[in-house]
Amino acid sequence: MAEQFDAVDVIRTKRDGGRLDDAQIDWVIDAYTRGAVADEQMSALAMAILLRGMAMPEIERWTAAMIASGERLDLGSVTRPTVDKHSTGGVGDKITLPLAPLVAACGAAVPQLSGRGLGHTGGTLDKLESIRGWRAGLTNAEFLAQLDDVGAVVCAAGAELAPADRKLYALRDVTGTVEAIPLIASSIMSKKIAEGSSALVLDVKVGTGAFMKSRDDAAELARTMVALGTAAGTHTVALLTDMSTPLGLTAGNALEVRESVEVLAGGGPADVVELTLALAREMLAGAGIDTDPADALRDGRAMDVWRAMIAAQGGDPTAPLPTARETHVVTAPSSGVLTRLDALAVGVAAWRLGAGRARKEDPVSAGAGVVLHAKPGDQVTAGQPLLELHADEPVRFERALAALEDGWEIGDTAPARKLVLDRIA
Template identity: 65%
Template sequence: MATDVLEVLRAKRDGRALTDEQIRFVLDGFTAGTVADEQMAALCMAIVFQGMSPHELSTWTRVMLESGTRLDLGDVGRPTVDKHSTGGVGDKVSLVLVPLVAACGAAVPQLAGRGLGHTGGTLDKLEAIPGWSPHLDLADLREALATVGGVICGAGDDLAPADRRLYALRDVTATVEAIPLIASSIMSKKIASGTSALVLDVKVGAGAFLPEVDRGRELAETMVGLGRDHGVRTVALLTDMDAPLGRACGNALEVTESLEVLQGGGPDDLRTVTLALAEEMLALVGLDADPAEVLASGRALDTFDAMVRRQGGDPDAPLPTSSEVVEVPAPATGTLRRLDARAVGEAAWRLGAGRARKEHPVSASAGVVCRAKPGDAVTEGDAVLELHLDDPDRLEGALAALETAIEVGDAPPTPRPLVLDRIA
């Protein structure tokens, strides 16, 4: 077994595959504190440049998930299936999808996270609901899955703790974007959460974490392979994130829009992506249900209300609203050809809806509403965006983020499908 961390660093620096023993030695040592942060940072940077073989990555993921507890959800009385999104602007799919798939008969144990930068976080959105708490212990999680069917909550400290330490280090060492490290981070937590099946929503486009379609496909294929290696049936969809998903970007604003979908309305693009993911989740666990029919029936809304109440929230309470709304007008008359998702996400973040670091607070009411989407006709001077804010000092930064976000022309943009590919 390797006992010299420098030899591990040299091996990966020089492009050699790490042995199982070397991987276990360095990850166990980092988790225990015997491998220093600067040494692990050097290894992460070497992985950025040299990559990892499928076998290395499978072992790396196994060691990370074995650093903590792997939940056993076999006694909840329903087939378990989860979903993970790589993040996007206006991506409130989980708020509709989890209660929808639960209403179809599955147990959905979604352990969610918080927003960072231009992408929103599911926990931040749900915390806009008065009283709602992301904290559930394992007994409460199992009971909620058995009775309500769906749970969205924060991950416990004992779930893949090696990943928690590693992600914090990657965040400050410019190694977040390495596909092996992204894939193992996501999949170690999802496998440890105890689900038997998983659907991945890998976003590509201007507002995505990985904008390029080829990079998104590589990430999807890598994660599907890791799921197979570790006994979790996994499918990935590549979905479009060139423009914001839906019209609302911001915590309470996105809850409101999710409720519109659960009530049978809402934006078509949000409904389309949600139903595509729901169909994949139900197929993976062999449930014969029509998610579109369940959504139209109102049963998914009832499940959402039950989920909120089970975690201390009041689904009937008014959601926070901002004290000020500022309109961003169309610069010309014509067709909206482009609405840059990343710029809209950055504007929402600068208004207070997001955070620069995980420990920063967020505003429940701040955000952006898209009054027009690409392909819509617009008139010069009419509002394309609404900026919702409580702190006037934040307006200038948000407007600066949007300087080149809106493009108006004579011809409509080339249509791009919402679901670009399926990897299984």
């Protein structure tokens, strides 16, 4: 069939700083999904977008075209108000695990289509797959039934949801164009809008362990995504949160599940509890539910939903979690206050221990990761355990230790950490 446009003309328009019109955007996304626009042409266009940027109307149309490339989930049959959350990813970011059942325990329905980890940031599906029997793949019918019955689903996105994004995401990864804010925002929001929730809360991480290192870039991404959600009729709010230090006391798959269960049992690290409750309050407000989620952590309702959610997807919530075969303890070289513990260093160490993957097809070790025995602000004594490395093969410890080499500092006083930096709506 004759194509409506020439891909080279579309590339030139953006390369020269021009605006793509609606028809050009609709065509190029559809033609790329069909295979009529080659990878090298879309690579050139992605690079032009990275260098030249996009105006908000272009980003809105690009997002709409990616949604139109596949199916949209219809959550109309769900009897509860629907609200979703998305995190841009970080080290020790296990928040989805306690958050989804907590919000469901308060009366909302939480449809969480999650992903796998790549590089130093962990993936929610990898964490949950460390639970015996749990499965990530659900049919649309299973997804909707669980959403209505249990109130929370965390699973993999189906192949028909924004297929243009799946293809473009893989291309950006190998062409140095991942950092383009219009492409990040449209990638995240095309999937979230297609998922069909009436409200969405975004957790945009900023700091060394985050995708966005600077607060200005993180705020720009948050504003862009909130505008896309609002334009699509989805009530959207973003929180900017700190990712210079790992969240909680663990980075790794089964290790983070164990910590999440502690939070659901009414304990767990203070920062994980704080962020879980901050996001839960935003989600419940978006769903129009006026209740304090802290009550559902205290009285066990959130834990009940967690067990039901895991069991509904074939998992055994009572089964022991996998543990790594080998451990290595890193001790404090001197006494004082731990003033810095770099999230990126810990994330890379966990990845090298086997908790993450370099390529999408790589396997991950369920038990591998890092346990933190101190956080910035804590008093430490020379020789006391600072970090504990977990791996199945001891040969992995050397490279993990190299990643941690400049990852912490011990001094006199640590700066106070503010976890939630800003709210954008």
